[in-house]
Amino acid sequence: MKKESILLLAAVLALPLVLRPAIASEIWIFAIFGLGLNLLLGYTGLLSFGQSTFFGSAAYVAGWLLKHYGINVFLALGLGVFVGAASAALVGYLCVQRSGLYFIMLTFALNQLFYFVAYQWTSVTGGEDGMPGIPRPAFLGIDFGDPLAYYVFVSTLFLLSLWIMKRIVESPLGRILQAIRENEVRAEAVGYNVARFKLAAFVIGGAFSGLAGVLYAMLFGIVPLEAIGFVTSGNAVFATLIGGSGSLYGPIIGSFVFIWLSESVSTLWARWPLLLGVAFVIVVLFLRGGIVEAWARFWSWQSSKQKT
Amino acid sequence: MSLLAGQILNGIATGMLYALMGLGLSLITGILNIPNFAHGALFAVGAYLLVTAVNVFGNFWIGLVVAPVGVALLGLAIEYAGIRRLYAAGHDYQLLFTFGLSLILAEAIILVWGPVGISHLPPEILRGGVDLGFTFYPKYRLFVTGVAGLLVFLTWLFLEKTRYGAIMRAGIENKEMVSLLGIDVHRLFTAAFALGAYLAGIAGALTAPIRGLSPGMGVDMLGIAFVVVALGGLGNLLGAIAAGLLIGVAQAVVAAYWTEASTVVIYAVMAAVLLVRPQGLFGIR
Numbered sequence: 099m100k101k102e103s104i105l106l107l108a109a110v111l112a113l114p115l116v117l118r119p120a121i122a123s124e125i126w127i128f129a130i131f132g133l134g135l136n137l138l139l140g141y142t143g144l145l146s147f148g149q150s151t152f153f154g155s156a157a158y159v160a161g162w163l164l165k166h167y168g169i170n171v172f173l174a175l176g177l178g179v180f181v182g183a184a185s186a187a188l189v190g191y192l193c194v195q196r197s198g199l200y201f202i203m204l205t206f207a208l209n210q211l212f213y214f215v216a217y218q219w220t221s222v223t224g225g226e227d228g229m230p231g232i233p234r235p236a237f238l239g240i241d242f243g244d245p246l247a248y249y250v251f252v253s254t255l256f257l258l259s260l261w262i263m264k265r266i267v268e269s270p271l272g273r274i275l276q277a278i279r280e281n282e283v284r285a286e287a288v289g290y291n292v293a294r295f296k297l298a299a300f301v302i303g304g305a306f307s308g309l310a311g312v313l314y315a316m317l318f319g320i321v322p323l324e325a326i327g328f329v330t331s332g333n334a335v336f337a338t339l340i341g342g343s344g345s346l347y348g349p350i351i352g353s354f355v356f357i358w359l360s361e362s363v364s365t366l367w368a369r370w371p372l373l374l375g376v377a378f379v380i381v382v383l384f385l386r387g388g389i390v391e392a393w394a395r396f397w398s399w400q401s402s403k404q405k406t
Numbered sequence: 407m408s409l410l411a412g413q414i415l416n417g418i419a420t421g422m423l424y425a426l427m428g429l430g431l432s433l434i435t436g437i438l439n440i441p442n443f444a445h446g447a448l449f450a451v452g453a454y455l456l457v458t459a460v461n462v463f464g465n466f467w468i469g470l471v472v473a474p475v476g477v478a479l480l481g482l483a484i485e486y487a488g489i490r491r492l493y494a495a496g497h498d499y500q501l502l503f504t505f506g507l508s509l510i511l512a513e514a515i516i517l518v519w520g521p522v523g524i525s526h527l528p529p530e531i532l533r534g535g536v537d538l539g540f541t542f543y544p545k546y547r548l549f550v551t552g553v554a555g556l557l558v559f560l561t562w563l564f565l566e567k568t569r570y571g572a573i574m575r576a577g578i579e580n581k582e583m584v585s586l587l588g589i590d591v592h593r594l595f596t597a598a599f600a601l602g603a604y605l606a607g608i609a610g611a612l613t614a615p616i617r618g619l620s621p622g623m624g625v626d627m628l629g630i631a632f633v634v635v636a637l638g639g640l641g642n643l644l645g646a647i648a649a650g651l652l653i654g655v656a657q658a659v660v661a662a663y664w665t666e667a668s669t670v671v672i673y674a675v676m677a678a679v680l681l682v683r684p685q686g687l688f689g690i691r
Contacts, residue, residue, distance in 0.1 A: 211673030378506025
């Protein structure tokens with residue numbers, strides 16, 4: 099096994115020993131969300147500021163069916179993946195026809211469309227109060243109500259997601275997406291239908307977001323309105339960038355940092371978004387390239403100091 | 407019928423405010439080539455500054471002059487201290503920076519002015535309505551339509567008829583060429599950001615007496631400004647006005663019959679237009 103795999107397995111096993119299982123689960127869920135975004139941001143060069151659209155839509159649809167019809171866990175997950183992919187296909191169809199700054203603004207504007215539907219459709223979504231009462235039904239005698247059992251479930255799905263994503267980015271499709279990132283015009287000239295490949299990346303990213311959304315709804319038993327709001331989209335971008343969008347593992351590290359940061363600070367001060375904003379600004383001005391690169395720079399600085 | 411006519415007039419007033427927002431964003435986005443996620447926050451700061459200025463000076467007119475200038479100065483500081491360092495960075499980091507700024511400004515508003523919404527009355531002379539024959543129309547909205555129209559006209563005059571305006575338009579087309587002609591592009595960028603911030607600030611100040619103020623007003627407006635730019639096109643003045651009026655009127659008309667859908671309709675109209683015309687209303691770039 100490679101070094102990364104061993105490190106990851108160790109992290110999966112050790113995390114519930116040092117953190118509450120709920121927070122440990124949240125880290126892997128957010129990492130799945132980040133994997134989806136990174137296919138767009140890191141591999142295709144598409145900056146989507148609307149990923150919570152798919153995360154939230156899946157959470158609402160699957161949450162509603164779990165709550166009112168008691169569907170089983172795997173059906174809920176399947177539905178979440180489907181809703182994530184389908185909503186991404188809708189949004190993506192409108193967005194991929196424009197590029198650059200227009201693309202970014204459209205993903206945000208369409209995110210707002212879904213947000214306001216959720217905000218106003220109170221009979222289903224509960225509006226500002228969120229949609230509470232989502233169960234974690236037992237499956238084949240395994241009680242997912244137990245936080246540790248749910249943690250094992252979530253982390254297994256995360257490892258599965260990571261494996262699938264690795265296969266995707268190393269597949270011919272993944273190579274084409276990277277070619278689009280490097281030079282869109284050339285990819286088009288070589289004969290690839292760039293818009294269609296961008297849409298494919300969008301749909302895959304949406305499917306991962308949808309999976310994360312359903313797991314999130316079951317973890318907390320509620321879909322808060324923020325799950326489909328712009329702050330969630332922004333957090334995903336932040337986590338991916340802070341981890342480093344250049345690698346497959348960047349969003350995983352970013353998810354660690356972000357969830358740990360938000361869980362430890364948000365309980366201390368109600369004005370936590372202020373600190374989050376300050377963190378964004380500091381990262382952009384001083385830590386561009388993400389933690390992975392900052393770490394590498396720190397080490398090369400250390401070793402150069404030792405030499406002299 | 408008079409309800410519908412009244413709503414269309416209402417829609418024109420808010421539509422002109424949307425156009426101002428879109429125009430300012432369009433200048434910033436077009437010239438600096440950055441996604442400005444702080445544009446809505448600048449709008450909100452403009453509204454809150456107006457309220458404070460009116461309280462301090464006891465005069466609406468002074469407030470209306472002072473507040474947007476304050477926002478323009480804030481824009482100047484933001485460009486100078488932060489965005490200037492990010493022109494070489496990717497859109498992702500520029501986005502994260504401006505988004506971080508918008509979070510900071512929204513929280514700063516809560517810390518300074520409190521989390522609860524504030525209502526603000528228009529000045530004495532602009533209260534009440536005028537009889538247009540078929541409907542009574544609030545004087546203040548008439549005033550807003552006029553001022554916003556005047557500002558759009560002045561911006562047009564500046565961009566089309568002055569030397570510096572021509573440089574700005576050239577900056578949207580081709581920055582490299584402008585810089586090769588010996589023009590200080592950095593100063594151009596700062597000026598464009600300050601002008602865009604000014605327009606956002608005055609849109610906020612004008613909005614305060616219509617809708618009241620709340621810390622979340624900035625984000626709501628940010629989405630709308632994006633819609634205007636996506637439909638109207640970057641740097642397209644007429645596009646911004648057409649897109650602003652389109653969504654303003656659509657919103658007002660829908661609000662008369664189905665209040666809950668009045669915000670959703672803005673984005674639904676955008677999606678519908680893009681479905682038919684992916685390149686936006688006028689299809690420029």
